[in-house]
Amino acid sequence: xxxxxxxxxxxxxxxxxxxxxxxxxxxxxxxxxxxxxxxxxxxxxxxxxxxxxxxxxxxxxxxxxxxxxxxxxxxxxxxxxxxxxxxxxxxxxxxxxxxxxxxxxxxxxxxxxxxxxxxxxxxxxxxxxxxxxxxxxxxxxxxxxxxxxxxxxxxxxxxxxxxxxxxxxxxxxxxxxxxxxxxxxxxxxxxxxxxxxxxxxxxxxxxxxxxxxxxxxxxxxxxxxxxxxxxxxxxxxxxxxxxxxxxxxxxxxxxxxxxxxxxxxxxxxxxxxxxxxxxxxxxxxxxxxxxxxxxxxxxxxxxxxxxxxxxxxxxxxxxxxxxxxxxxxxxxxxxxxxxxxxxxxxxxxxxxxxxxxxxxxxxxxxxxxxxxxxxxxxxxxxxxxxxxxxxxxxxxxxxxxxxxxxxxxxxxxxxxxxxxxxxxxxxxxxxxxxxxxxxxxxxxxxxxxxxxxxxxxxxxxxxxxxxxxxxxxxxxxxxxxxxxxxxxxxxxxxxxxxxxxxxxxxxxxxxxxxxxxxxxxxxxxxxxxxxxxxxxxxxxxxxxxxxxxxxxxxxxxxxxxxxxxx
Amino acid sequence: xxxxxxxxxxxxxxxxxxxxxxxxxxxxxxxxxxxxxxxxxxxxxxxxxxxxxxxxxxxxxxxxxxxxxxxxxxxxxxxxxxxxxxxxxxxxxxxxxxxxxxxxxxxxxxxxxxxxxxxxxxxxxxxxxxxxxxxxxxxxxxxxxxxxxxxxxxxxxxxxxxxxxxxxxxxxxxxxxxxxxxxxxxxxxxxxxxxxxxxxxxxxxxxxxxxxxxxxxxxxxxxxxxxxxxxxxxxxxxxxxxxxxxxxxxxxxxxxxxxxxxxxxxxxxxxxxxxxxxxxxxxxxxxxxxxxxxxxxxxxxxxxxxxxxxxxxxxxxxxxxxxxxxxxxxxxxxxxxxxxxxxxxxx
Numbered sequence: 003x004x005x006x007x008x009x010x011x012x013x014x015x016x017x018x019x020x021x022x023x024x025x026x027x028x029x030x031x032x033x034x035x036x037x038x039x040x041x042x043x044x045x046x047x048x049x050x051x052x053x054x055x056x057x058x059x060x061x062x063x064x065x066x067x068x069x070x071x072x073x074x075x076x077x078x079x080x081x082x083x084x085x086x087x088x089x090x091x092x093x094x095x096x097x098x099x100x101x102x103x104x105x106x107x108x109x110x111x112x113x114x115x116x117x118x119x120x121x122x123x124x125x126x127x128x129x130x131x132x133x134x135x136x137x138x139x140x141x142x143x144x145x146x147x148x149x150x151x152x153x154x155x156x157x158x159x160x161x162x163x164x165x166x167x168x169x170x171x172x173x174x175x176x177x178x179x180x181x182x183x184x185x186x187x188x189x190x191x192x193x194x195x196x197x198x199x200x201x202x203x204x205x206x207x208x209x210x211x212x213x214x215x216x217x218x219x220x221x222x223x224x225x226x227x228x229x230x231x232x233x234x235x236x237x238x239x240x241x242x243x244x245x246x247x248x249x250x251x252x253x254x255x256x257x258x259x260x261x262x263x264x265x266x267x268x269x270x271x272x273x274x275x276x277x278x279x280x281x282x283x284x285x286x287x288x289x290x291x292x293x294x295x296x297x298x299x300x301x302x303x304x305x306x307x308x309x310x311x312x313x314x315x316x317x318x319x320x321x322x323x324x325x326x327x328x329x330x331x332x333x334x335x336x337x338x339x340x341x342x343x344x345x346x347x348x349x350x351x352x353x354x355x356x357x358x359x360x361x362x363x364x365x366x367x368x369x370x371x372x373x374x375x376x377x378x379x380x381x382x383x384x385x386x387x388x389x390x391x392x393x394x395x396x397x398x399x400x401x402x403x404x405x406x407x408x409x410x411x412x413x414x415x416x417x418x419x420x421x422x423x424x425x426x427x428x429x430x431x432x433x434x435x436x437x438x439x440x441x442x443x444x445x446x447x448x449x450x451x452x453x454x455x456x457x458x459x460x461x462x463x464x465x466x467x468x469x470x471x472x473x474x475x476x477x478x479x480x481x482x483x484x485x486x487x488x489x490x491x492x493x494x495x496x497x498x499x500x501x502x503x504x505x506x507x508x509x510x511x512x513x514x515x516x517x518x519x520x521x522x523x524x525x526x527x528x529x530x531x532x533x534x535x536x537x538x539x540x541x542x543x544x545x546x547x548x549x550x551x552x553x554x555x556x557x558x559x560x561x562x563x564x565x566x567x568x
Numbered sequence: 569x570x571x572x573x574x575x576x577x578x579x580x581x582x583x584x585x586x587x588x589x590x591x592x593x594x595x596x597x598x599x600x601x602x603x604x605x606x607x608x609x610x611x612x613x614x615x616x617x618x619x620x621x622x623x624x625x626x627x628x629x630x631x632x633x634x635x636x637x638x639x640x641x642x643x644x645x646x647x648x649x650x651x652x653x654x655x656x657x658x659x660x661x662x663x664x665x666x667x668x669x670x671x672x673x674x675x676x677x678x679x680x681x682x683x684x685x686x687x688x689x690x691x692x693x694x695x696x697x698x699x700x701x702x703x704x705x706x707x708x709x710x711x712x713x714x715x716x717x718x719x720x721x722x723x724x725x726x727x728x729x730x731x732x733x734x735x736x737x738x739x740x741x742x743x744x745x746x747x748x749x750x751x752x753x754x755x756x757x758x759x760x761x762x763x764x765x766x767x768x769x770x771x772x773x774x775x776x777x778x779x780x781x782x783x784x785x786x787x788x789x790x791x792x793x794x795x796x797x798x799x800x801x802x803x804x805x806x807x808x809x810x811x812x813x814x815x816x817x818x819x820x821x822x823x824x825x826x827x828x829x830x831x832x833x834x835x836x837x838x839x840x841x842x843x844x845x846x847x848x849x850x851x852x853x854x855x856x857x858x859x860x861x862x863x864x865x866x867x868x869x870x871x872x873x874x875x876x877x878x879x880x881x882x883x884x885x886x887x888x889x890x891x892x893x894x895x896x897x898x899x900x901x902x903x904x905x906x907x908x909x910x911x912x913x914x915x
Binding site: 185187188190191192193194195196197198201205206209210212 | 616617618637638639640641642643644645647649650651652653654655656664665667668669712713716
């Protein structure tokens with residue numbers, strides 16, 4: 003045991019044994035609800051009949067079908083990443099170089115898509131360019147067309163477009179943030195030495211931004227490599243990433259060994275990619291010199307055109323789908339405006355795919371989200387205390403362990419729950435707790451990352467001062483720690499709530515048919531014919547959009563620099 | 569060679585530069601000296617072409633530079649924070665300007681070796697710039713700006729980040745290199761000592777205007793304004809209350825002054841201790857500090873004002889606090905000054 007850890011760790015409560023016992027709770031939680039299911043997945047693929055047998059695994063991994071799925075997963079991620087960067091780079095230039103009204107608001111709004119639940123984004127694009135969507139309806143009525151002219155549904159194009167929509171802001175923020183901290187004199191030095199135009203980009207800007215571009219590319223690649231909801235909802239049966247294939251094999255075909263083998267490959271690839279990303283990300287943290295680029299208002303005509311074009315493209319691309327979602331939810335299938343789809347959420351027609359009125363899905367989601375918030379904040383807080391000592395070797399081992407649930411995709415997590423938690427020793431098959439437990443695993447890293455910086459920045463002598471002044475360890479925590487980390491805790495709680503409300507992949511595995519969450523309900527309704535189902539799906543998407551946007555706004559307002567950065 | 573004519577700049581309604589006129593003949597090092605915020609860096613950036621909005625004209629050999637973009641000016645510029653390219657090694661940094669000029673590879677190599685030798689970094693080609701010491705980075709930055717043979721070299725507080733000892737060592741060396749290459753240069757600094765060692769001439773800037781241009785000796789011996797005198801550490805400046813027939817009246821009495829002036833300087837070069845009969849100023853010793861070769865004595869005059877004099881320490885004992893001291897000022901060392909400071913010259 004590293005005694006340094008114990009001595010330096012702030013006291014959470016009085017008795018030492020109780021203190022250490024409490025800190026073990028989140029570890030235990032991870033062990034039972036994360037590592038055990040994961041091991042179960044491993045077991046299904048590598049120990050099919052109680053003994054090690056790699057042949058099944060080998061057969062699956064070497065099959066043509068598998069190779070095609072893997073290949074598709076790779077290249078769609080690569081193309082999505084390239085497209086995202088191609089859009090983010092010029093936008094980053096505009097945001098770093100120019101000053102224009104509402105700039106910080108623009109940047110914040112551009113980040114909104116990233117926090118939206120997949121299912122909402124899928125609905126939004128369906129509402130914009132889908133066969134029953136805004137654009138097709140408009141074009142059909144304008145030109146009296148018999149069929150929808152825009153045929154993007156179930157195409158590769160729509161998958162790529164949505165991937166770019168999702169990730170462009172992440173890349174933009176990463177690159178622009180790094181760029182703004184570059185010393186502007188470096189570029190001036192290059193200009194004095196004769197660099198200009200493309201040579202300035204090629205010999206100076208791009209090499210300087212290389213770490214940020216690589217990190218952004220790695221991150222976007224990871225996100226699109228594990229894309230699930232977008233492909234399932236918008237891609238249709240023709241397209242399958244590894245994630246989607248895991249889901250289909252496990253749930254539709256009940257072919258557990260194949261699903262497990264795919265999961266295993268997925269986990270290994272993800273961890274490898276995350277190691278790469280962490281390395282890259284470290285290199286972009288190094289160079290935070292004091293100099294900050296001086297922005298100027300656009301002056302020449304071409305500069306103004308550039309800024310104008312960037313903002314126009316951004317607003318069309320980022321906000322049109324969301325606007326279309328809201329519009330279509332109150333117009334689809336009707337001649338005028340209607341709130342009938344919202345009103346219809348309370349009824350339960352015979353033969354509904356949901357078995358319950360849609361409104362109940364909202365209730366379910368709220369309850370699950372609240373339970374998730376309590377669990378994630380509780381465990382996350384304890385974990386943060388466990389991880390507070392940065393210099394401890396133990397912590398350097400534990401820290402990535404607590405981030406692993408983010409690395410292992412939600413689908414794999416749900417699949418693990420399905421395999422592990424429906425039989426003794428831990429039979430939770432019929433328990434309503436499964437969903438909040440899965441959500442807690444996904445949300446906990448966010449809570450930890452929100453609280454930890456605040457916790458680490460409390461100078462130890464502040465606590466010592468309180469103790470010398472007569473405060474007991476419990477009082478020190480209440481009067482010193484809590485006020486200092488409260489903002490981080492609040493941000494973490496909102497993160498947990500929002501993540502739970504929108505979580506799709508894991509829920510799809512573990513939700514029982516009669517207790518759907520909002521995303522599950524939307525997914526099922528979208529899969530059904532008829533304007534009523536479609537309208538209700540969109541109406542629920544709008545509600546979820548509002549919840550996510552509100553959570554996002556609160557987080558943006560609350561977080562100080564360095565809190566909740568990933 | 570370089571000519572700055574009537575250059576002015578406004579920033580957000582405030583004048584940053586007011587009608588700057590400077591001429592730097594070929595082969596001269598001119599130092600721009602002034603406190604931070606006086607506009608000296610802005611002027612340098614205008615000359616470099618990095619600032620586009622200004623009035624007036626900058627010319628090289630009679631040709632106006634307006635409309636000539638930065639990358640076509642063929643100047644060298646060494647930044648205060650050096651701005652070395654972090655993604656390139658030492659040779660890569662130095663080669664940058666050569667590559668932009670389209671110099672063939674083998675010729676580049678030769679030139680890199682040449683300038684590295686010139687700055688005393690022979691063999692440093694493949695070093696990573698992030699791993700160099702402060703002084704070495706300075707030399708690389710200098711080598712980078714020298715390599716393309718700039719027709720005009722600008723240096724913006726290039727030694728600002730170094731500690732005093734290293735700076736002391738590098739100033740004459742830097743001057744030596746620039747002189748050896750026969751370059752015309754503009755050197756910006758806020759350090760009077762640095763400016764005096766580095767510059768053939770020094771231009772003192774204050775509040776966006778050039779107050780005085782001259783050789784270091786001229787500036788020190790005959791400052792023209794209250795600001796210049798104070799900035800050079802010549803602190804015995806008295807406001808002239810009234811001027812009449814070659815005599816300026818101050819709170820310390822009358823001093824010979826050929827021309828009317830707003831203030832006068834009692835130059836330390838013309839000050840010596842004396843007896844009660846010859847004395848121009850009588851005061852009580854308020855504070856004494858031993859500065860090695862001299863005692864720095866603060867004298868309080870009966871009017872309540874305080875003047876500071878340095879008295880040679882050789883062969884005398886420490887002046888006693890409270891004692892009365894008499895000081896004589898040579899008439900030719902009473903210098904009339906203009907006042908450009910918004911506040912009264914003596915508070």
